[in-house]
Amino acid sequence: MGIIEKIKEIEAEMARTQKNKATEYHLGQLKAKIAKLRTQLLEPPKGSSGAGDGFEVTKFGHGRVALIGFPSVGKSTLLTLLTGTHSEAASYEFTTLTCIPGIIHYKDTKIQLLDLPGIIEGAAEGKGRGRQVIAVAKSSDIVLMVLDASKSEGHRQILTRELEAVGLRLNKRPPQIYFKKKKTGGISFNSTVPLTHVDEKLCYQILHEYKIHNAEVLFREDATVDDLIDVIEGNRKYMKCVYVYNKIDVIGIDDVDRLARQPNSIVISCNLKLNLDRLLARMWEEMGLVRIYSKPQGQQPDFTDPVVLSSGRGGCTVEDFCNHIHRNLIKDVKYVLVWGTSARHYPQHCGLGHALQDEDVVQIVKKKEKEDGGRGRFKSHSNAPARISDREKKAPLKT
Numbered sequence: 001m002g003i004i005e006k007i008k009e010i011e012a013e014m015a016r017t018q019k020n021k022a023t024e025y026h027l028g029q030l031k032a033k034i035a036k037l038r039t040q041l042l043e044p045p046k047g048s049s050g051a052g053d054g055f056e057v058t059k060f061g062h063g064r065v066a067l068i069g070f071p072s073v074g075k076s077t078l079l080t081l082l083t084g085t086h087s088e089a090a091s092y093e094f095t096t097l098t099c100i101p102g103i104i105h106y107k108d109t110k111i112q113l114l115d116l117p118g119i120i121e122g123a124a125e126g127k128g129r130g131r132q133v134i135a136v137a138k139s140s141d142i143v144l145m146v147l148d149a150s151k152s153e154g155h156r157q158i159l160t161r162e163l164e165a166v167g168l169r170l171n172k173r174p175p176q177i178y179f180k181k182k183k184t185g186g187i188s189f190n191s192t193v194p195l196t197h198v199d200e201k202l203c204y205q206i207l208h209e210y211k212i213h214n215a216e217v218l219f220r221e222d223a224t225v226d227d228l229i230d231v232i233e234g235n236r237k238y239m240k241c242v243y244v245y246n247k248i249d250v251i252g253i254d255d256v257d258r259l260a261r262q263p264n265s266i267v268i269s270c271n272l273k274l275n276l277d278r279l280l281a282r283m284w285e286e287m288g289l290v291r292i293y294s295k296p297q298g299q300q301p302d303f304t305d306p307v308v309l310s311s312g313r314g315g316c317t318v319e320d321f322c323n324h325i326h327r328n329l330i331k332d333v334k335y336v337l338v339w340g341t342s343a344r345h346y347p348q349h350c351g352l353g354h355a356l357q358d359e360d361v362v363q364i365v366k367k368k369e370k371e372d373g374g375r376g377r378f379k380s381h382s383n384a385p386a387r388i389s390d391r392e393k394k395a396p397l398k399t
């Protein structure tokens, strides 16, 4: 029996099983079985080199955005409008056969936009080019799920389900469960909050299903069985997703209003070029990019060429900025001077842990160097003394 048949069989068994206290352990085990089979399904076939034709798209620019959607929702048209790259648009399905990259130039940054082939129901089962589409989507910073505003709302649920089945978690944060496999000692199960979905027995059964007999599990939130499976699998990708409802030119104003009010959603019309600037702004915001302008001592910063960092979950610090310039630079940094919204006063002397914000200006002051002859002068990364002149302090820097 193939993997897909096995999954179908377990799904049928789950559908047959009544959900109550007595069956929850059995259902939990079945969920774990499905998760394991789905992971197997996503592994590339033996002997294949990986992604496949048209999918080995080199990363370029400061971030990557994937366009995902059913065929003929207007992804190619959107890509062409935003990037100027021509991706063949036609009113029949499956025109996009390979992955077509385009570059968006926005706020001094370059963002790679990928038009992925129309994802279809069943992609998670290995149908069509689902596996490749999903691999590229996982390598992106955010997903734009393009939907046809005039079609059924069910499309959004189908796509979300498909993406969940392959380990993509949209607009969710990782479950607050600490999990560590051990060599000995059995299973230690603890929680810092009362649990309503999972108990010790269920946790043991799921771990048993994965043949894990020694581990530490600590629930820091009232998580579900699915969350526990996600943590054990460890290969889930948590991504931001913006739902882009295209073709609002063909629906009524009430529907436009309803769609626009849904969380993480934006309404556009490629034909009328409506709301595309909002879409760009939203995309930028969700990517969490931070532009830092480096300022050589005694000179104005170059406001056309920022260092672009991703703020991610931990924010972006002076240390990240230095590592971006050169991996050995960090050893030589004495302190940095920061102008901008993250600074309390201008300039602020900051250490490596200082969290930078978008459009900050940074000047690196290096430690005393040996060839300095002990004269006590510090060098900035431009090799000039790091003393800040009055002229600089008054310099018209952006705040």
Ligand SMILES: Nc1nc2c(ncn2[C@@H]2O[C@H](COP(=O)(O)OP(=O)(O)OP(=O)(O)O)[C@@H](O)[C@H]2O)c(=O)[nH]1
Residues within 6 Å of the ligand: 069, 070, 071, 072, 073, 074, 075, 076, 077, 078, 088, 089, 090, 091, 092, 093, 094, 095, 096, 116, 117, 118, 246, 247, 248, 249, 250, 268, 269, 270, 271, 272
């Ligand atoms: N009414 C209307 N039609 C649109 C809009 N945007 C795109 N279309 C039409 O929708 C059809 C499909 O557009 P494509 O850009 O090829 O769609 P796609 O999602 O890339 O399709 P695949 O390549 O098959 O995945 C074309 O006929 C477009 O002219 C819009 O804003 N309003």
